[in-house]
Amino acid sequence: MDPLSALGLAGNVVQFVEYGVKICSLVKEYSSLEGCPRQVSEFSHRLNTTLQTVNDLNDSDRVLLENEKATLELCATKAAEFLAYLEEFRVSSVDTNNLENSKGFLVRRKLDLRKVCLAFKTKWKMEKLQELDSAIDQLLKAIMLQNQSRSEGTTLRVEANTMRLLESSKQLLGQLDELKASQTDGLVVKVDSDSQNIKTQRVFSVHASRNTGFVGREAVFRELRENLAPSQNVGIREAALCGLGGVGKSQIALEYAYRLNDSDPEMSVFWVHAANLQRFEQEYRAIAQRFELPGRDDPQIDTLQLVRDWFEHEYQQPWLIVVDNVDDNQIFQKTSTGKTGREYIPQINPHGSVLYTSRNRDICFQLVNDPISIPSMPADEALMLFDDRIRKTSTRAEQLSLAEELEFLPLAIIQAVKYMATRRKTVSQYLELFRENKSSRIALLMHKFSDARRRERGLESVATTWMVSFNHIERECPRASELLSLMSFLDRQGIPKSLVVNNAENAVDFDRAIGLLEDYSLITSDDTNTLYSIHRLVQDVTIAWLRSQSKSRIEQSAFLALDIVSTKFPKEEFENWPTCALYVPHARAISNLCLEMPPEEKEPISKRVHLLKNVASYLAEQGEYEMAMSNAELALELCHELTGTDILVAKAKVAYIFYLKGELVEAEDLYRGFLQDVEADSSNKGIDINTMMDVEANFAFALGENGKLEEAESRIRRLLEYQMIELGTNDKNTLESANVLGGILADQGKFTEAECEYRKTLRSVEETLGLHHPLTFSIMHNLGLLLQGMAKCEESLKLFQLVDKREKEIYKDDNHPRIITKWALAGNFEILGQREKAEIIYREALESSQKCMGPNHSFTIRILGNLVEMLEDQGSYLSAQTLFLEHAGIMRLESSNFVEALRLMRTMGRMLFEQEKYAEAEIWFRKELNRCEILQGTVHKDTFITLEWLVACLERLGRVQEVEKLIVEKLGPVQLESLDCVSALGIMNTMGCTLFKQEKYAEAEIWFRKEYPRRDSICGTYHQDSLESLDWLTLCLEKLGRFQEIEELIVEKLELVQLESLDCVSALNIMHRMGHMLFKQEKYAEAEIWFRKELNRCEILQGTVHKDTFISLEWLADCLEELGRVQEADHFRGIQQEREESLEVTERLKQTTLYDEEIDSDASAVEEDEPIDLRHRLYLERRKAN
Incomplete structure (x- = not known):
């Protein structure tokens, strides 16, 4: 080749190659844009091949003809024009080194990309590409003609180059055809076309664009990659995604398809919808058309089989088929060709793989060995589904709450997001x-929305998605639909198999029905397949689905659920406790439904009442009294629409709960009313005999606890006699009544008889019911407490330790029997002096009782009271008060209806009194007094005891006038004198003393005259309290100057011989006062007798150097002097003087001040030993006054 020709050829080639390289660069940039035509994105590969051919031509030593040069120049020109045309779409570059210019780079870049996409849609002109293609075609033809005249050696090389150019040309022409077709085809399609070898075509045929908002699920993708990875096996690889509708199975499959397309340029992907056979066939026929399979239009040829054979034997590219929504068994049913859809799935090809998605787990197991279950999303991934608007207008906690409410289901969250966007709601408003x-x-849940990622499904919602599954289930297995409906009315968790299975149901049929619900991921089972759980949202949608059928359908389903639970819920017997515990949540759920039953429909109400009563009984046995009472009262309310018998039984149940709660006054009233109603109306005679026996036994117990012991014993013995004849001595009801009898005997003080009754009953119970029966423990508790009261604490302790060991085997710590055992153990340890152990166990019992029975329960208050009293006895006032104040507010003592609360408040007041904190003590005594008057009345002994303490506080505070006002306000003499209560007499005595201190002697006399006869009658004439009352009365008479009455009163009531043998101070006072009265009347000889008797008892009881002894010596000496027996008088005065001299000088000084300090000291000593002996203190003060 001459230099000039070579230079011209090189220039044309370089120019053409330069333009071609720039075109390839732009095409590469544009290929990532969604708006770019698909054929442009593939153009770079074809053009590169053409450029390589031209370069090869330039390297050869062949001389170009003129027509070849002209054609090459034309190609360069057209390439330049096409390059200029493509430049119009180019995004302007940004200098990223310039900080100010690069700040908005991303924003501008995004806008520019949008402009390019729009430009491609509006400016794209096919002729530009056609012109370039035509020029290249001319060049190729010229080269072909020239190649025909070349030598044989060079022909082979030229032909090879020519063929490559021809192939590139045809590819460009084919690309133009595809571009025209793509303008009317909505599918996302990428194709590598080879007209000569269709077996190597690369196809990406997916009916949805990529979900740019997809998040998470990386664990699932790892499992998919492992299951679908290439292998050496001949067969295809298969995987299946199964899960609840809306959990995101199809979205995972879609994302996997796009990731596979990005990572493997050779991989072909096909999407086949299999929601029904018709759609499945359409998808297969479309594949046949895509590959132009021979015979595809022949009605005599099975097109679906052509597709399977193509993938198994002909197609040489690696491929993935996604078979989406295989939600029912239609894929296993026959198509129009006579074969099932499953038979058309390719099975043989080491380069092939199939991915199924289905809501039905059973179908997935039929398709693959180990399907991948798709659960709800993890919380962190679920939160990523909320858009920017929601993140800006809500907190993360609110978003998490909403995601939890929606069970972390992707479709439910997206639905909520769409609703909030369209309704302009915040997360908090949506949650509300x-x-x-x-x-x-x-x-x-029924709100429909459109999801761009699920266009093929149109408007949808979580509810409509699931209802499709419900309809499938009802068609396939009506029993499964029935079970789903039943579970929708129960608690969502822990649904026992025993509750939902029919008694006569075939096990295989039940397993098939329950298995179908599990297959659709609507329910789950535990490892033992005996407990089921259901999504709460599935429950809600199921009820909506039932309601959409008809009103009667929802009512029938609800009544069926109520009937099943009511019938199967067992009685509260100990043997049934495990079953009751499983059924209670479901009984609560069904009983809380507001069913719109017609008024004439009595049966549903009757079933509901029956269920509520059984639940109430069980809950009461477990110590859940508030919930038990709620159920019982609701049953009683519903009973008004039923018969009288139903009402009575419900009343008995309410009374039983009061009985278990320890509110025995209310229980007694209800039981008495029940029995009166039964006696009054003959229509009530048909009440179950077991109910009647329970009522009688509980009524007798309540009577005994309320102090009506004779009536209680009479009733329980009558019942026990009947039971022993009709039921036998070892019947459970008989043994329960014997247990009640033992308690009543113990309350009457018949301890030995009660112990015998308990021991005999315990032996029978252990033999009949076993060592771990609740009745066994109850009798052991009662026997142990009886032994404790009989001072047999060591034996009681051993018994309760045995009970403790047995109870631990079947009870949890926060159970009522366990709490009683702990409390009794602590009491025994306290009595035996092991107070550290006692305190620990008391505190454990207190904590357990608060959890089990509540802080306001009588037993909880009793335990706290025992612990506080023990700490008080130890002198740990601060600990006791701290403990009391910690619980007082929680227990609401001031409004409590329990006697234990009154005693606890009194304990607190007494502790403060003993610490001389009288003002604080007054507060608690006043609170207790108010509750005593409300609960027990103004004339109850506890009311009087509290009043005594309150009066003592007022006296110590120096508010004596308030004492008189308080007693007159609360009580009057006429009311008090008829009572046999010792505390009432104490109040009268206190009132008399208060008036006496105010020198209101006549008024004081009235109170003492009311008190003394009652003391004399109740306590006896020579009882210390009777003598003290008489002492006060005579002192009043003395102040009033009525000496004769004093002598008459003492002589009438008392004999000196009896008085001189008594060991009480009041007897000495009366002897002294009698001698004093006789002395005043100048009856010295008689006075001498009384003074001598007094002196003898003083020396014996109080010693020879006691102040009272000295006073007696003085009065006796004065009498002798008045009788003229001066020497004897001096003798006694000498004795007194000698005794006084024997005392310390300080003691003699105290005597000269009328023993004031000694009196005060004695009063304090008495208060320390007997803090509540108020009368003795007043007596000492009276002696001081004398």
Whole structure:
């Protein structure tokens, strides 16, 4: 080749190659744009091949003809024009080194990309590409003609180059055809076309664009990659995604398809919808058309089989088929060709793989060995589904709450996001609507929306998605639909198999029905397949689905659920406790439903009442009294629409709960009313005999606890006699009544008889019911407490330790029997002096009782009271008060209806009194007094005891006038004198003393005259309290100057011989006062007798150097002097003087001040030993006054 020709050829080639390289660069940039035509994105590969051919031509030593040069120049020109045309779409570059210019780079870049996409849609002109293609075609033809005249050696090389150019040309022409077709085809399609070898075509045929908002699920993708990875096996690889509708199975499959397309340029992907056989066939026929399979249009040829054979034997590219929505068994049913859809799935090809998605787990197991279950999303991934607007207008906690309410289901979250966007709601507002009630929740779940990622499904919602599954289930297995409906009315968790299976149901049929619900991921089972759980949202949608059928359908389903639970819920017997514990949540759920039953429909109400009563009984046995009472009262309310018998039985149940709670006054009233109603109306005679026996036994127990012991014993013995004849001595009811009898005997003080009754009953119970029966423990508790009261604490302790060991085997710590055992153990340890152990166990019992029975229960208050009293006895006032104040507010003692609360308040007041904190003590005594008057009345002994303490506080505070006002306000003499209560007499005595201190002797006399006869009658004439009362009365008479009455009163009531043998100070006072009265009347000889008797008892009881002894010596000496027996008088005065001299000088000084300090000291000593002996203190003060 001459230099000039070579230079011209090189220039043309370089120019053409330069333009071609720039075109390839732009095409590469544009290929990432969604708006770019698909054929442009593939153009770079074809053009590169053409450029390589031209370069090869330039390297050869062949001389170009003129027509070849002209054609090459034309190609360069057209390439330049096409390059200029493509430049119009180019995004302007940004200098990223310039900080100010690069700040908005991303924003501008995004806008520019949008402009390019729009430009491609509006400016693209096919002729530009056609012109370039035509020029290249001319060049190739010229080269072909020239190649025909070349030598044989060079012909082979030229032909090879020519063929490559021809192939590139045809590829460009084919690309133009595809571009025209793509303008009317909505599918996302990428094709590598080879007209000569269709077996190597690369196809990406997916009916949805990529979900740019997809997040998470990386664990699932790892599992998919492992299951679908290439292998050496001949067969294809298969995987299946199964899970609840809306959990994101199809979205995972879609994302996997796009990731596979990005990572493997050779991989072909096909999407086949299999929601029904018709759609499945359409998808297969479309594949046949895509590959132009021979015979595809022949009605005599099975097109679906052509597709399977093509993938198994002909197609040489690696491929993935996604078979989406295989939600029912239609894929296993025959198509129009006579074969099932499953038979058309390719099975043989080491380069092939199939991915299924289905809501039905059973179908997935039929398709693959180990399907991948798709659960709800993890919390962190679920939160990523909320858009920017929601993140800006809500907190992360609110978002998490909403995601939890929606069970972390992707479709439910997206639906909520769409609703909030269209209704302009915040997350908190949406949550408020969602939690408002079931109807509101269902309405939100029914809200339809359009999801761009699920266009083929149109408007949808979580509810409509699931209802499709419900319809499938009802068609396939009506029993499964029935089970789903039943579970929708129960608690969502822990649904026992025993509750939902029919008694006569075939096990295989049940397993098939329950298995179908599990297959659709609507329910789950535990490892033992005996407990089931269901999504709460599935429950709501199921109820909506039932309601959409008809009103009668929802009512029938609800009544069926109520009937099943009511019939199967067992009685509260100990043997049934495990079953009751499983059934209670479901009984609560079904009983709380507001069913709109017609008024004449009595049976549903009757079933509901029956269920509520059984639940109430069981809960009461477990110590859940508030919940038990709620159920019982609701049953009683519903009973008004039923018969009288139903009402009575419900009343008995309410009374039983009061009985278990320890509110025995209320229980007694209800039981008495029940029995009166039964006696009054003959129509009530048909009440179950077991109910009647329970009522009688509980009524007798309540009577005994309320102090009506004779009536209680009479009733329980009558019942026990009947039971022993009709039921036998070892019947459970008989043994329960014997247990009650033992308690009544113990309350009457018949301890030995009660112990015998308990021991005999315990032996029978252990033999009949076993060592771990609740009745066994109850009798052991009662026997142990009896032994404790009989001072047999060591034996009681051993018994309770045995009970403790047995109870631990079957009870949890926060159980009522366990609490009683701990409390009794602590009491025994306290009595035996092991107070550290006692305190630890008391505190454990207190904590358990608060959890089990509540802080306001009588037993909880009793335990706290025992612990506080023990700490008080130890002198640990601070600990006791701290403990009391910690619990007082929680227990609401001031409004409590339990006697234990009154005693606890009194304990607190007494502790403060003993610490001389009288003002604080007054507060608690006043609180106790108010509750005593409300609960026990103004004339109850506890009311008087409290009043005594309150009066003592006022006296110590120096508010004596308030004492008189308080007693007159609360009580009057006429009311008090008829009572046999010792505390009432104490109040009268206190009132008399208070008036005496105010020198109101006549008024004081009235109170003492009322008190003394009652003391004399109740306590006896020579009882210390009777003598003290008489002492006060005579002192009043003395102050009033009525000496004769004093002598007459003492002589009438008392004999000196009896008095001189008594060891009480009041007897000495009366002897002294009698001698004093006789002395005043100048009856010295008689006075001498009384003074001598007094002196003898003083020396014996109080010693020879006691102040009272000295006083007696003085009075006796004065009498002798008045009788003229001066020497004897001096003798006694000498004795007194000698005794006084024997005392310390300080003691003699005290005597000269009328023993004031000694009196005060004695009073304090008495208060330390006997803090509540107020009368003795007043007596000492009276002696001081004398």
